[in-house]
Amino acid sequence: MNVSEGKSVTVHYVLKLENGRVYESTLEEDPLVYTHGQGEIIKGMEKELTGMSIGQQKTFIVEPEEGYGEVTLDALLEVPREHVPMEARMVGEKITAVGPKGQKVEGFVYEDKRKTLVIDFNHPLAGMTLYFEVSVVDIQEPEPA
Template sequence: MNISKGDLVSVEYTIRLDDDRVIETTVGEAPLSYTHGQNEILQGLEAGLEGMRLGAAKVITVKPADAYGEIHPEGFFEVQRDRVPTEAQRIGIKLETTAPDGRVVFPYVAEIRTNVIVLDLNHPLAGRTLRFDVRVVDIQRGERQLVTGGMRGRETEA
């Protein structure tokens, strides 16, 4: 059985960066389950899983454009240092704040300068190539959608 559109797929994975550092894994935990072809996971990962067989394993390399995108310079902004709590003045800390349009946003501390802190609204993995070590642990065929048609109410496949 190979993965195709509409299938409920479960995969075990480990995500590594270019330097081989592991940033996330499901090994020894519950696998990731998703519906193939429904854009529920990263585009590059889904494309790499297409057609894989049950039990198969491989390495899927996902470029930034098919993962969390490139780093956008407009995602960086400066705030006065005294506006950020002292305990949060560490590079990599995720903050919660309200944007000028009223949306709640979650920037990361990217840089600390004398009077300002540079915050980054880009995803922490933006601009990074990701390597997924994946193994397909389950494939369930998507359910056929049935519609009623005709005078006798017979079922036909949609």
């Protein structure tokens, strides 16, 4: 059986950044389980996994446009200082906000302009080339609805 549309796929992976640093790994924890073709993982990873079989391993690179996208200036928001919790008012601090559809969005304080703070809501991996090592652990037919 091969990785294809609608299949429940279980993989172990190591994600490294351009400098070779491991950013994320499932090797010491539970593997990732996702439904192929549903957009649950980044496009580039899904594309590379297509057609793989159980036990197969692969190393590949995902460019930003098929990963977490490019860094965009639209994701930088300037907000009044008083709208940010006291403990998060320093450059580099993480902040969680509520998006336009009520979803939680994470960002970090990018710049302190005294009366306002610039919050960066780009994904932390936006603009980065990603280096993956994956192994397919299991492939299952989808559960009947």
